[in-house]
Amino acid sequence: MHVDGLVFRIKEIADAVALPVYVLRGRQPWSFGYYTRKKSSIQTAIDTAAVQPGRPLPDAFGIGVDERVVEYPWLFDRLRRDGVQLGRMLDAGSTLNHEYILGRHPLSKADLTIMTLAPEKRCYWYQGYSYVFGDFRKTKFEDGAFDTIISISTLEHVGLDNTMLYTNDPAKSETNKHGFVDAMREFRRIIAPGGRCLITVPYGRYDNFNWFQLFDRKMIQTLIDAFAPSSFELEFFAYDKNGWRRASQADVADATAFDPHSGRGRLDDRAGCARAIACIELIR
Template sequence: MDDRLAVQLKFSELSNEEFVRRAFLLLLRRLPDEDARAEALASLRTHSLSRAGLIADLASSEEFRRLRALDDGVARAAAARATRERPHGLTAPAELDERAIEMAWTLGRYRSERRVLDVGYAFAEPVWLAGLVAAHPRELTGVDLVAREVPGMQTVVADLRQLPFGDRSFDVVFCVSTLEHVGADNTRYGSAAERDPAGPRDALRELRRVTTRGGRILLTVPSGERTGDEWYVKHSADDWRALFRETDIYVYDEEEYARTADGWQAGTNGAERVLCAELHPGRRRHELVRRLVPLSVLLSSVWVASTKPEAALARTKAGLPW
């Protein structure tokens, strides 16, 4: 029998109930809610919608478009890890939020470090959690104010301002769209409402404390214009940088993204923005090293010029540094 005919007959054997269940699981990765299930079954029963039509409707839905963007972000991150690239210049559709940008930017910088902490995991996108687990950290820990079971992750309930971990416990810390909620109204997340302006500062100090000396904090925060009614903290990019500096955290790499008419793009041309940053603990130490490196290069050049003048002359003629 022809393969296509065999597949068609196999699917024809499925009940409408089972077909609807599988279609939602495959395209939206969830079971249909009761209203959607009833509507789909009624349409199939009355033949006002074909099975292929149901698939097409699900694939053209806003929910699927967002899921596709998140999937693309995780795939972009995996490609960056494979080539050891630090993603820059990312894009995402204007009608969606910034989450796909954040996923690709941060997860793309993971380099197989052993001990990984994900801050604010409990309400993270399933696509993010699956992508993080699939990156195979040897020790993956999640911390949040409420509990959620995530296979492959050890979970801890704690306040970000008082983490129950020893100094230098993690090689990499992910903090994606979480810092701005510390000390704010978190009732929608099942936690208490509070107003602690020092919350983000105290949390940054804790993140620096639990990150190893050579470790990294991969972080995203909102940086757009304030509207006055936010239920989370919103600073400008410069204000966030000042907080990083105040808490002795060095900005190794950063990029700001804005929602424009053409989609999310790198830059500041838009009221809604997000700052993505790769942070290293010990700002003073990093800045001292940066000042000493040019000095060491200069001293090396002086030594070459004084002890090996022929080599120095040859490198100068070739346009090479000493």
């Protein structure tokens, strides 16, 4: 096992040991034991196909778990549909860079390139995945290089201050709330005709937390227009103290978020971060 992998595995074991304490302390997001709870919830949601078009989510779904518990199963539902050809894939944001995600069909045998700003401690290049580091707004990929582009909860960071978590490069401390527009135009350039772009972003009443922002109705439309799809599908999900549920765009127009790093936006609902998300599939 690689050294970084061993260190992470030790941390995983320690977090699992802390699970009873996490439960006794009220299952607060990001406390010791939370990672184990989150991982288990995501795995179950993917394997039971809990997020499917037009179907309500299970009762009490994902209480106290951040938006990944919806985003990952939503993505896998889209990837596993009959007749879908994944082809050459790009993970724009490295959100798939987890062993329990990459090891699941159909990603386990995918022709997948993972792109993010800077190297991460855990990489799975030895399993055949490619890693590229750089800015999504200006890549070195050829026109039409990919058939599928995935960007899970990443565009809300593009153009903002990425020095807090993702890189030490001071040039990446920006204040451009429209940085996502150039990223979407680049996605359109590097995706082949007929290719699919699968995107999720936090949604609600616009707010800027410096390192991420909440998209509102106007920004979602700007995002779609920048890609100029031949067709698209747009879904919304909302979170409250009873868990995640499907929602209309109007239902989540005033949704807020909790910043786990500053504590801003904390309520008594145990939200992990966003209280609403938009999930978008765009066809080139």
